[in-house]
Amino acid sequence: MAVPAKNIPAPDLVPVRRALISVSDKTGIVTFAKALDERGIELVSTGGTAAALAKEGLRIRDVSELTGFPEIMDGRVKTLHPSVHGGLLGIRDDAEHAAAMERHGIQPIDLVIINLYPFEEVRFSGADYAATVENIDIGGPAMLRAAAKNHAYVAVVTDPADYDRVTAALEEHGGALSYRLRQELAAKAFARTAAYDAAISQWFAETLSISGPEWCAFGGRLQQVMRYGENPHQRAGFYITGERRPGVATARQVQGKQLSYNNINDTDAAFELVSEFDPARTAAVAIIKHANPCGVAEAPTLAEAYRKALACDPVSAFGGIIALNRTLDAEAAEEMVKIFTEVIIAPDATEEAQELIAAKKNLRLLLTGGVADPRAPGLTAKTVSGGLLVQTRDAGVVDDLELKVVTKRAPTEKELADLKFAFRVAKHVKSNAIVYAKDLATVGVGAGQMSRLDSSRIAARKAEDAAKAAGLDELLTRGSVVASDAFFPFADGLLAAIEAGATAVIQPGGSMRDEEVIAAADEHGIAMVFTGMRHFRH
Structure with a gap:
């Protein structure tokens, strides 16, 4: 049964006479506290915060003086007390509440400044179980929620970025804060505690390997407000979760205009793909357009890999993302600035390369500090009407799979290298995915089609277009290999690839008609390998 409301109107302006301060992140807190002190606002604080403020000469009333009870249990219990929560939750214009506060000597608290133990940072720092648990804040979220619930009378500040805003509001209203500001700060506080609890619950589920927890929450902090989303009529924002996975969310933007919603989506797809290639083994380049690769290659140098990747589909590469x-x-940068590109993302860049990129003022350059681990666990989520679809990240890597030759002819060593390359790329192509590859470079990509046969034909046609653009008479798919993200349900898709000139195939297998597909491959002298792992990407 819902709790009935008393419907007592909230005052517009509430004077601030007493503030409770307890912060983990002490950025800007001394300046803010001094501004409050200069207005004659009584400052109540706890532990390390109280010591830091007192060191600066501020008059601080310790919370234990307010509660009449000392901090105990290593500070775990200090603010969970009626004198604190009564001062936060009391409805000042309710006679019963006011009488209870007077009877028990509870003093009202008008402003709460709290930020929480850095659980999110500790979670991703590699700390052990006990240290991570110890950084779960209890008193902080309790006070934030209490103050935010009673925003009719209490203002709650969770973010150092809001200190100046509150200081200016106090100045504007003669030491009081408006109802609208208290509402906005309350909304931010509830969002903060929700994201905090989401991080804690996710960590427990991951640590204890709980599959399909009954309740699942996701949270993040606003990194950027977008001008718009996928289309100009859609609003959008970029929120980061704190996961320390190298990529677009953790990258440092060296230059270029602000990233758009589509830029971020495509750049993430590009970097996740190129991270499949171990930099200690080979240089690799991926060119992405609309979240699909239009060219991928590996080579001894980045410049060579880029030229090979570009040759796959030079038309689509215009205005794309390079990872x-x-x-x-510098050698690679010289090649990349020859055509219009939206974003370049890399682990790092030399000074000479950055100088070359700087000539293209609108070209964004992102540096991640490393590549992502394709085997690392993690969660992905997407919204559907009324719900979330949540799954573990596709951490399957072809090098870890036991490949099974199912045809009479086994692939040659060169074909096998190209097959593994093609399957790495197919993992990052929208289903139905078909990838033709030769000499460790894509030569045709078919993505997102309703039938695998159409993907095979489109990929072959794209290869024809690329050959014409390069002035070549021979089809690029002649002597290539082909990868499919899922099994061939019929032999027709395979036959289209054979017609295009493919000599070897890699696919998961598992179709009811596998024998029919294998027989078609044997009939044409094609080598076929099963991986046993599917890579649908919708």
């Missing part, structure tokens, strides 16, 4: 698995050097 690298190694430090961008």
Whole structure:
């Protein structure tokens, strides 16, 4: 049964006479506290915060003086007390509440400044179980929620970025804060505690390997407000979760205009793909357009890999995203600035490369500090009407799979290298996915089609277009290999690939008609390998 409301109107302006301060992140807190002190606002504080403020000469009343009870249990119990929560939750214009506060000597608290133990940082720092649990804040969220619930009378500040805003509001209203501001700060406080609890619950589920927890929450902090979303009529924002996975969310933007919603989505797809290639083994480049690769290659140098990747589909590469698995050097940068590109993302870049990129003022350059681990666990989520679809990240890597030759002819060593390359790329192509590859470079990509046969034909046609653009008479797919993200349900898709000139195939297998597909491959002398792992990407 819902709790009935008393319907007591909230005052517009509430004077601030007493503030409770307890912060983990002490950025800007001394300046803010001094501004409050200069207005004659009584400052109540706890532990380390009280010591830091007292060191600066501020008059501080310790919370234990307010409660009449000392901090105990290593500070775990200090603010969970009626004198604190009564001062936060009391409805000042309710006679019963006011009488209870007077009877028990509870003093009202008008302003709460709290930020929480850095659980999110500790979670991703590699700390052990006990240290992570110890950084779960209890008193902080309790006070934030209490103050936010009673925003009719109490203002709650959770973010150092709001200190100046509150100081200015106090100045404007002669030491009082408006109802609208208290509402906005309350909304932010509830969002903060929700994201905090989401991080804690996710950590427990991951640590204890709980599959399909009954309740699941996701949270993040606003990194950027977008001008719009996928389309100009859609609003959008970019929120970060704190996961320390190298990529667009953790990258440092060296130059270029602000990233758009589509830029971020495509750049993430590009960097996740190129991270499949171990930089200690090879240089790799991926060119992405609309979250699909239009060219991927590996080579001894980035410049060579880029030229090979570009040759796959030079038309689609215009206005695309380029991702690298190694430090961008001048030789590669010289090649990349020859056509219009939206974003370049790499682990790092030399000074010479950055100078070359700087000539293209609108070209964004993002540096991640490393590549992502394709085997690392994690969660992905997407919204559907009324719900969330949540799954573990696709951490399958072809090098870890036991490949099974199912045809009479086994692939040659060169074909096998190309097959593994093609399957790495197919993992990052929208289903139904078909990838033709030769000499460790894509030569045709078919993505997002309703039938695998259409993907095979489109990929072959794209290869024809690329050959014409390069002035070549021979089809690029002649002598190539082909990868499919899922099994061939019929032999027709395979036959289309054979017609295009493919000599070897890699696919998961598992179709009811596998024998029919294998027989078609044997009939044409094609080598076929089963991986046993599917890579649907919707």
